Amino acid sequence: MNFTEIATNRQSCRKYDASKVVEAEKVQAILQAARLAPSACNGQPYRLTVCTGESAKAVAKATMGMGMNRFAKDAPVLIVLSEEPYVKTAAAGSKLKKNDYRSMDIGIVAAYLTAEATAQGLGTCILGWFDDAAVRKICDLDAPVRLVITLGYAAADDPLREKKRKRLEDLVQYRE
Ligand SMILES: Cc1cc2nc3c(=O)[nH]c(=O)nc-3n(C[C@H](O)[C@H](O)[C@H](O)COP(=O)(O)O)c2cc1C
Numbered sequence: 001m002n003f004t005e006i007a008t009n010r011q012s013c014r015k016y017d018a019s020k021v022v023e024a025e026k027v028q029a030i031l032q033a034a035r036l037a038p039s040a041c042n043g044q045p046y047r048l049t050v051c052t053g054e055s056a057k058a059v060a061k062a063t064m065g066m067g068m069n070r071f072a073k074d075a076p077v078l079i080v081l082s083e084e085p086y087v088k089t090a091a092a093g094s095k096l097k098k099n100d101y102r103s104m105d106i107g108i109v110a111a112y113l114t115a116e117a118t119a120q121g122l123g124t125c126i127l128g129w130f131d132d133a134a135v136r137k138i139c140d141l142d143a144p145v146r147l148v149i150t151l152g153y154a155a156a157d158d159p160l161r162e163k164k165r166k167r168l169e170d171l172v173q174y175r176e
Contacts, residue, residue, distance in 0.1 A: 006118045011161055013123025013154045018074040020153040026120045027077060030151070033116030037109040040094070040101035043087035046109055046146075049080040049139040062134035063127050063148055072127065075150035079113065080135055081106050082143045106146045113149060123154035 001009065027050065034048060051059045059080060060072035072078065083102055086094060094101050114124040127148040135145045165171075 001119050003115075006115050008163070009160065010114055010118040010124070011163075012125040013150070013152070013158060014071040014125060015155040015158040016071060016074040016076070016123065016150070016152040017155045018076065018152075020076070022077050022122060022152055026117075026122060027151075029120055030113055030116045030122075034109050034113040037105075037112040039090075039105035039108065041087050041090040043090040043101075043105070044109075045084045045086050045090065045102045046106050047082050047084055047141070047143070048109075048113075049082065049141065051078045051080060051139065052076065055138055058138045059130075059135055059148060060150070062138065063130040065129070065131055068129045069125075069127055069150075071125070072148075072150050075125075075152040077151040079149045079151060080139050080141070080145055081110060081147040081149065082136075082139070082141045082145045084143060103146070110147055110149060117151055121153075122151055123158070125150045 056078045059078045063069040063072045090101055110126050117124045130148050132145050
């Protein structure tokens with residue numbers, strides 16, 4: 001798949017085939033791609049915690065508050081993205097320029113991760129709705145959790161949806 005094909009095929013998977021195990025080598029390929037993500041001052045201010053088995057179930061439950069994200073319970077793997085401290089240069093840049101580079105860095109790593117998962121034929125959903133304290137406890141983290149990503153094979157009856165996006169004219173402006 002070229003990049004446009006990956007971008008077209010990646011969608012938030014909200015129906016997993018719980019009976020299909022995700023191969024360890026596919027998880028490794030996804031983590032290796034995530035490792036290549038760019039970040040402010042190359043600081044890589046994040047940690048990825050790969051949850052399977054009982055911890056996947058527990059993290060999934062922590063994303064399901066108020067009836068949200070029910071599909072997460074069927075994902076065999078959940079990857080928790082937590083925040084790590086800035087490197088000194090990125091901290092200084094962020095303060096001087098009043099810009100939150102860490103959130104951007106975490107967003108980019110999530111994009112790399114989900115893109116490679118698509119290339120590997122797997123479904124993902126990026127989750128921003130979760131109980132931070134609960135996920136931290138399960139993963140033994142003392143840093144804020146920023147995103148949780150569900151990973152697994154999409155159910156056979158989960159079709160590729162048409163993307164709903166702003167029109168390019170509403171998204172882009174040009175200046176000469
Ligand atoms: C930062 C972030 C947080 C999100 N949180 C959730 C979530 O908690 N639950 C959910 O079902 N989808 C969540 N999504 C998925 C978005 O709803 C989805 O990406 C968007 O509607 C576009 O659809 P697509 O991913 O299928 O192209 C999140 C996406 C992002 C980038």
